[in-house]
Amino acid sequence: MEPIICAGQLLIVDRMPETTDKDIVIARIGNDLCVKRLRVLDDGAVCLHSENPNYKPIPICIEDNFEIWGKVLHSIQLFSKLKMIALVDCNNFYVSCERVFDPTLRRRPVVVLSNNDGCVIARSEEAKELGIKMGTPYFQIEHLIESKEVAVFSSNYTLYGDMSARVMESLHRFSPEVEHYSIDEAFLNLETRNRNLVVKGESIREKIYRWTGLSVSVGIAPTKTLAKIANRVAKKERKGVVELTSDNLCDEVLTDCVTKF
Numbered sequence: 001m002e003p004i005i006c007a008g009q010l011l012i013v014d015r016m017p018e019t020t021d022k023d024i025v026i027a028r029i030g031n032d033l034c035v036k037r038l039r040v041l042d043d044g045a046v047c048l049h050s051e052n053p054n055y056k057p058i059p060i061c062i063e064d065n066f067e068i069w070g071k072v073l074h075s076i077q078l079f080s081k082l083k084m085i086a087l088v089d090c091n092n093f094y095v096s097c098e099r100v101f102d103p104t105l106r107r108r109p110v111v112v113l114s115n116n117d118g119c120v121i122a123r124s125e126e127a128k129e130l131g132i133k134m135g136t137p138y139f140q141i142e143h144l145i146e147s148k149e150v151a152v153f154s155s156n157y158t159l160y161g162d163m164s165a166r167v168m169e170s171l172h173r174f175s176p177e178v179e180h181y182s183i184d185e186a187f188l189n190l191e192t193r194n195r196n197l198v199v200k201g202e203s204i205r206e207k208i209y210r211w212t213g214l215s216v217s218v219g220i221a222p223t224k225t226l227a228k229i230a231n232r233v234a235k236k237e238r239k240g241v242v243e244l245t246s247d248n249l250c251d252e253v254l255t256d257c258v259t260k261f
């Protein structure tokens, strides 16, 4: 199969080649090396063609200081291109920690308050649906507590720290490179040899839930910033895992971010 050559790739080159028309070659013209397609015309004349149609073919004259340096057999993606980054982020972390130890809280609106019970710092989906916003002072939602049976918790950082450690320890089973980014999120370097990273993300979600009782969202992309955005999309659209692969998809999501925020 003919190699597809893109920027940032390694080329496997045969230095003792038998070249024929249309081979991709590394040619030396004078002191310069270039990668071109070899064309041998009917009259025996030799030309070097670029894949980019904007570049004119280079005719080779007998007097040119020219040689076929090698024939390109394969192309390989560089190691740095073989990595993708996953941002694993716990959903409604403080609330989810409280729910692990009290399953009766599932499907109930739950909020966690800041130190001294000042304001709301975590909400379950049900609490969000009641219109309770992050940072709302507690006294402003007191009327909902009874009427909507909202469960309210003072923050318990000993519990959250312990649950965080369980999640982080579990994440090390999926990648040798884990960066703890905050109490409830971490970046993982993922090898892309196994290209189906959405399946890998689903596996991370399923196992973290089984091992810790916490649900997470996973955003996968070539950079940390894009992985963060992918994670946001995963949460907003309740998809669980979102992978941003193509440049077009990245552009689409970034344009969406710019228009919304």
Ligand SMILES: [Mg+2]
Pocket: 089, 090, 091, 092, 093, 184, 185
């Ligand atoms: Mg979170």
